Amino acid sequence: MQKALEQDCKIIKAFNNNIVLVEAGGREKLLFEKGIGFGKRPGDQITKGTEIEKIFVIEDKDNLRNFRELTNNVDNEFIGFCEELIFYISKELGEELSENIHIALTDHLSFAIKRLKNNEEIQNPFVAEVETLYKKEFSLAQDIADRIQEKLGVYIPDGEVGFIALHIHSARKNGKLSNTIKYSFISNTIIEYVEDALEVEIDRKSLDYARFLTHLRFAIERITTNSPIANDLIQEIKKKYRKSYKIAQNVAVILEDNLEDVKVVEDEVAYLAMHIERFRVSLKKVKI
Structure with a gap:
């Protein structure tokens, strides 16, 4: 469901054609809307009333700091791609996700893809348990793996799918590690x-x-x-x-x-x- 911006926003960074980081009223927000980042540069304005498909806000100061650090060390296009994946996960689950996922999942995928490109695959015998306990998350993780292979040409094995599923589970409001x-x-x-x-x-x-x-x-x-x-x-x-x-x-x-x-x-x-x-x-x- 589309949402209209309640105030003018200033572009901080355009990650790709569909994802931009903006500042509005002293807060930083991630906006998802097809074509919103096309041709945009830092300082450009997005006017009040513009229809946006999804707005993510990172409230916690530590998370915001870590996200900024991540954006300085990871390619913009890759972050934009990961944000599209997070939007897809949130939409499929029909719920808001913990803001930690913007840092944790992106960072994990960046590192995992580098490892896999170097033929450094870590086996995960926890896969069967994850698939059994968190069926929806595992199914979404498989979708994410397919999208990564289609976009980047990197095959994501089942072990890594299990790790992605755990990140998704941890980002759900009821997804907490025990003890x-x-x-x-x-x-x-x-x-x-x-x-x-x-x-x-x-x-x-x-x-x-x-x-x-x-x-x-x-x-x-x-x-x-x-x-x-x-x-x-x-x-x-x-x-x-x-x-x-x-x-x-x-x-x-x-x-x-x-x-x-x-x-x-x-x-x-x-x-x-x-x-x-x-x-x-x-x-x-x-x-x-």
């Missing part, structure tokens, strides 16, 4: 350990922190449900990311000490190491 308080405590303990190991102080409002925390939460879910990822890159990760792998081994000890009757297998340790390495490199770039 939130307990997992938050464990995650914070691990973050503090990683800070000590890397001799850095991590900005809790940064995109790097939000990204790492998301991967850590998903790892905890897999470990507690005994559904570890099968990682064929273990030996390569051990050799290439020695420091990060050692840190990941100690993170595994923290997880085993704080979660009941769990064993963090080597595949999962390697997966954690990969994300710690990404975190470490990103922080190193910031320091430079």
Whole structure:
């Protein structure tokens, strides 16, 4: 259903022909309407009363900051494409999504596509459970995978479809990970350990922190449900990311000490190491 803009908006950035980021009344909004971004430049106006198919507003200051950082590091066309995917998800579900999806899903897809282009596929044995528990989300994730292949020519395997489905589920208002308080405590303990190991102080409002925390939460879910990822890159990760792998081994000890009757297998340790390495490199770039 179309909505009319209640006030004039100033273009901040046009991601593609259909998605623009605007400022109106001191707030930033994402507008979706076919052709709205065509020929638009920063500073151009979209007048009050213009019909818009969808308006997304990112209210949380930390999320807005992370989204801005994401737009500085990811290609505009790709962000626009991801926003069209998010619009499609919201429309198919018939509900508003958590604003976190604008950061989490876009960031995940950007990283996943880079990995897949480098033939770095992470196996996900959690796929069957995700498909069973979250049928609608999994179906939408398959649609997203098809659209990515059609648009970018990158095949998205079932394992990645499962991850996309989890992001969709987490973005729904009723989609919450279990044991939130307990997992938050464990995650914070691990973050503090990683800070000590890397001799850095991590900005809790940064995109790097939000990204790492998301991967850590998903790892905890897999470990507690005994559904570890099968990682064929273990030996390569051990050799290439020695420091990060050692840190990941100690993170595994923290997880085993704080979660009941769990064993963090080597595949999962390697997966954690990969994300710690990404975190470490990103922080190193910031320091430079």
